[in-house]
Amino acid sequence: MSLREKLLARLLAAADFVSGAELSGALGVSRCAVWKHIEALRDEGYEIAGSPRRGYRLLKVPDALYPPLFSPLVRGKFGRPYHFYPVVSSTNDVAKELARQGAPEGALVVAEEQTGGRGRLGRAWHSPPGGLWFSLVLxxxxxxxxxxxxxxxxxxAVTDGVAAFPLPSVEVKWPNDIVYQGKKVGGILVELGAEAEAVHFVVAGIGLNVNITSFPAPLEKTATSLQKIAGEALSRPQLLSAILAAAERYYSCWCREGFAPFREDYERRLCLLGREVEICCGGSVARGTVAGVDAEGRLVLVSPDGTKRRFVGGEVTFKQKPRQTLRPDEDKAEA
Structure with missing residues (x-):
């Protein structure tokens, strides 16, 4: 924990003013150094009252994911230990390196911003401040x-976390997207460290557009955010906590019983159900109507001649417009 994080933790724990002398002694730095860190916290959006005789008191915190703000919200194993970075290239890359070094299951990497975030098929993922960009070691x-x-x-788990807030329901788009009225809100990228018959670790990266109010021109018609849907900003620490709690609950059962217990629940949230789609997989294109998913999470497609096919992965586009949505070719953008 950095000196500034230790200072913030002291202010969060205090019910009243904390003197500069007390903070200086507890942190082992000069009172001038304490003042400089207080000013830096104010610049980051923390509202801190200051009194020459009484010291400092924290009045209001911003929508931030610093460890002293988030760690008290962790309910179980997921989120411990907690690794926070203001900026990284990719939280998945950091998490994979931690996993190789022996990080325990549940270790979490969170960044305020990603400069090299990516989605499926190596696509760039727009990851500015205001979103949730995190990776979980499993x-x-x-x-x-x-x-x-x-x-x-x-x-x-992501849709459960979103459902904890008073806003319209989001849907899932197989295999890894979170959408609202055809526009992408988030996505999931799972990467493995494995041999032919053994999984050493899994890194599950999740990106969610939360308090983002604008997108680059190529994404304006294909992406949206939870703030745009709700009409107001959401608490990212609370949302992350809710997602992790749901993920741990689902994951525990999945490890014992596989995906089968969740199939029907997933289909209720699936925006593709009953839609005519095209699936590009391995260079070939299949067309048909989505009948749902099977017990292993594979997409079930019914072709025009009635034949059923199952897909482990692939790029899905609509042959007909989904409700209130975009052109078929727009559905491929990552955000």
């Missing part, structure tokens, strides 16, 4: 093949 006792349903499972 060590499931399953085969590598079984992890194919993990992005599908985790999308349920």
């Amino acid at each position: 060590r499931p006792p399953v085969s590598p093949a079984a992890t194919q349903s993990l992005p599908v499972l985790l999308s349920l």
Whole structure:
């Protein structure tokens, strides 16, 4: 924990003013250094009252994900230990390195901003301040093949977390997207450290457009944010806490029973259900109507001749417009 984080933790724990002398002694720095860090916290959006005789008192905190603000909200194993970075290239890359070094299951990497965020198929992922960009280290006792349903499972946790707030329901778009009225709100990228028959670790990266009010021109028609949907900003620490609690609950059952117990619940949230789509997979294109998913999280497609096919992955586009949405070619953008 940095000196500034220690100072913030002291202010958060105090019910009243804390003198500069007390903070100086507790942190082992000069009172001038304390004042400089107080000013830096004010610049970051913390409202801190100051009195020459009484010291400092924290009045209001910004929508921030610093450890002293978020760690008290962690309810279980997911989120411990907590690694926060103002800026990283990719939280998945940081989490994979931590996993290789032996990070325990539940370790969490969170960044305020990603400069090299990515989605499926290596697409760039727009990751400015105001979103939730995080990666979770998992060590499931399953085969590598079984992890194919993990992005599908985790999308349920994300929608559960969003449902904890008073805003319209979001939907899932197989295999790894979170959408609202056809526009992308978030996505999930799962990467493995595995051998042919053994999973050493899984890193589950989740990106969610939360308090973002504008997007680059190429994404304006294909992406939206929870703030735009709700009409007001959401608490990112509270949302992250809710997602992690749901993810831990789902994951625990999934490790024992697989995806089958969640199939019907997933289908209720699936925006593709009953829609005519095209799936591009391995260079070939399949067309048909989405009948749902199977017990392993594979998409079930009914072709025009009635044949059923199952897909582990692929790029899905609508042949007909989804409700209130975009052109079919627009549905491929990552945000």
